[in-house]
Amino acid sequence: MNLVKAKNIWKTYGDSIILENLNFSMKEGEFCTLVGPSGCGKTTFLRMLLGVEEPSKGELLFEGEDYPKEPSDERGIVFQRYSTLNHLNVIDNVIIGLEFEKSKFFGKLFGEQKKKAVETADEILKAVGLQDARNKFPHELSGGMKQRLSIAQSLVKKPKLLLLDEPFGALDPGISLDMHELLLDIHSKLNFAVVMVTHDISEAFKLGTRVLVFDKVKVDEKYPNRYGSTIVNDIDSSNKRGRNISL
Numbered sequence: 001m002n003l004v005k006a007k008n009i010w011k012t013y014g015d016s017i018i019l020e021n022l023n024f025s026m027k028e029g030e031f032c033t034l035v036g037p038s039g040c041g042k043t044t045f046l047r048m049l050l051g052v053e054e055p056s057k058g059e060l061l062f063e064g065e066d067y068p069k070e071p072s073d074e075r076g077i078v079f080q081r082y083s084t085l086n087h088l089n090v091i092d093n094v095i096i097g098l099e100f101e102k103s104k105f106f107g108k109l110f111g112e113q114k115k116k117a118v119e120t121a122d123e124i125l126k127a128v129g130l131q132d133a134r135n136k137f138p139h140e141l142s143g144g145m146k147q148r149l150s151i152a153q154s155l156v157k158k159p160k161l162l163l164l165d166e167p168f169g170a171l172d173p174g175i176s177l178d179m180h181e182l183l184l185d186i187h188s189k190l191n192f193a194v195v196m197v198t199h200d201i202s203e204a205f206k207l208g209t210r211v212l213v214f215d216k217v218k219v220d221e222k223y224p225n226r227y228g229s230t231i232v233n234d235i236d237s238s239n240k241r242g243r244n245i246s247l
């Protein structure tokens with residue numbers, strides 16, 4: 001079964017057509033990267049996949065069912081800007097997601113449940129290489145470390161779909177390369193599906209097993225919002241040496 005399926009979806013804001021007639025499906029564990037000009041609707045599409053934005057027309061399914069009305073831990077998102085809470089240290093920044101998941105009323109866990117949450121959070125911190133920074137506060141972390149923490153916050157809830165919106169855009173080139181290795185490594189171990197927006201074409205081909213190109217098929221010079229974007233190219237980029245991933 002497809003993890004996500006979009007059938008002829010459209011997204012409009014007022015008179016502006018942002019996405020039109022978009023068809024897309026992806027399977028569990030796939031890694032799609034998404035490229036396209038600024039303003040073409042990439043973030044809007046990610047927000048629909050997260051479940052916080054609905055298509056104006058068309059059908060969008062998650063595991064064969066209509067998208068739930070609320071976002072859920074099955075889908076996590078990481079933005080270019082960090083989502084860390086500055087008054088909490090690294091481990092507590094990861095645990096807090098689990099606390100709200102398991103104890104919606106108190107937002108706190110105690111006893112055995114708390115012990116389990118700490119264990120799970122420590123595992124994830126190890127996976128993203130932050131185990132030695134577990135007691136530090138966000139202001140003591142580098143940009144790359146903060147982004148690792150944002151990824152850990154999403155991954156701790158074991159999402160089936162991880163959405164990444166230009167997650168490495170603000171990082172120095174050397175740090176982004178480390179983040180590529182990290183992401184490929186955790187993806188091959190945990191096998192969640194990824195849709196990642198990037199402006200960097202080489203990053204798109206390096207990381208993705210599929211590269212989706214968003215653009216408008218028709219353009220009206222006088223009325224730029226008359227036509228929306230769609231997937232104009234869906235490129236198989238799975239056949240790369242050195243990418244140890246099985247699909």
Ligand SMILES: Nc1ncnc2c1ncn2[C@@H]1O[C@H](COP(=O)(O)OP(=O)(O)OP(=O)(O)O)[C@@H](O)[C@H]1O
Nearest residue numbers: 013014016018036037038039040041042043044045
């Ligand atoms: N809530 C909203 N209300 C009205 N218009 C919106 C809303 N959200 C996005 N838009 C418009 O939709 C279009 C697509 O925006 P979106 O953020 O999806 O583009 P993008 O491809 O992510 O661009 P970028 O590469 O610059 O991040 C833009 O013209 C934007 O102004």
Ligand SMILES: [Mg+2]
Nearest residue numbers: 042043044165
């Ligand atoms: Mg965007």
